[in-house]
Amino acid sequence: xxxxxxxxxxxxxxxxxxxxxxxxxxxxxxxxxxxxxxxxxxxxxxxxxxxxxxxxxxxxxxxxxxxxxxxxxxxxxxxxxxxxxxxxxxxxxxxxxxxxxxxxxxxxxxxxxxxxxxxxxxxxxxxxxxxxxxxxxxxxxxxxxxxxxxxxxxxxxxxxxxxxxxxxxxxxxxxxxxxxxxxxxxxxxxxxxxxxxxxxxxxxxxxxxxx
Numbered sequence: 001x002x003x004x005x006x007x008x009x010x011x012x013x014x015x016x017x018x019x020x021x022x023x024x025x026x027x028x029x030x031x032x033x034x035x036x037x038x039x040x041x042x043x044x045x046x047x048x049x050x051x052x053x054x055x056x057x058x059x060x061x062x063x064x065x066x067x068x069x070x071x072x073x074x075x076x077x078x079x080x081x082x083x084x085x086x087x088x089x090x091x092x093x094x095x096x097x098x099x100x101x102x103x104x105x106x107x108x109x110x111x112x113x114x115x116x117x118x119x120x121x122x123x124x125x126x127x128x129x130x131x132x133x134x135x136x137x138x139x140x141x142x143x144x145x146x147x148x149x150x151x152x153x154x155x156x157x158x159x160x161x162x163x164x165x166x167x168x169x170x171x172x173x174x175x176x177x178x179x180x181x182x183x184x185x186x187x188x189x190x191x192x193x194x195x196x197x198x199x200x201x202x203x204x205x206x207x208x209x210x211x
Contacts, residue, residue: 003176004103005193007045013193014049014096020194031210032201035096040162048162049096053211054089055111056128088114090127097161104175105200107208108160108167121145121157124168134207154207170207178203 005013014037021032034053040046095108111119111127119127121142125135134154138145144153152171160167182199204210 003180005098005105005196006103007098009193010098010105011045011047013197014047016194017197018049038162046162048098051094053092053094055092056089057126058128058132090114090119092127092129095160095167099172100161102172102175104172104179105197106169106172106175107204108169110165110167118166121155121168128209128211131207131209170204175200175203 014035017032018035018037021029021035023029023033034051035049036051037047038050040048090111090113092109092111096105097108098104099106109129111124111129113119121140121144124130125140125145135145138147138154140146143157145155146153152173155168155170157166157168159165179196179199182202183195186199188195188199201210
């Protein structure tokens with residue numbers, strides 16, 4: 001198949017992926033389990049994948065360099081975001097949505113504490129969702145994490161395309177090229193949608209702890 005998805009190919013790939021990873025017979029299967037297919041409430045044919053998973057706070061000593069970038073930020077506490085001092089487990093809503101612009105899967109998420117308050121960016125970076133080395137060399141603002149060598153932010157805040165709710169997402173501009181490199185390196189040539197989306201999850205796992 002091509003480096004991008006049609007809506008029909010995306011739907012097919014997601015449904016095949018969910019079916020293929022229902023089993024948790026291995027550690028790999030367990031990490032990719034728990035996804036379900038959700039249809040848009042009013043627009044038939046505009047579905048997406050969703051799962052709900054738990055996260056933990058991680059050791060923040062390795063984040064000292066990254067959070068130095070936040071010293072000059074004016075982060076407003078309006079009472080709607082959760083402060084980083086609670087040992088309570090965190091809930092992460094995760095979504096895989098087709099990008100209307102880039103025609104590739106895009107990872108959206110939100111993280112809430114036990115009271116239901118969403119975390120702001122400084123606290124998100126202290127959770128177990130992201131890999132430790134993701135933010136090396138990046139520059140952070142209140143609403144995005146960017147790398148000087150990239151044209152688009154690595155991580156941004158925006159509305160969920162289907163739900164209209166606030167989420168964070170990873171910009172999909174380089175997704176197609178990254179997936180194609182994996183498929184070419186593996187010698188995969190059958191063009192299956194399932195193989196493509198599994199390669200996409202492999203790319204995602206370089207940034208996110210897919211658990």
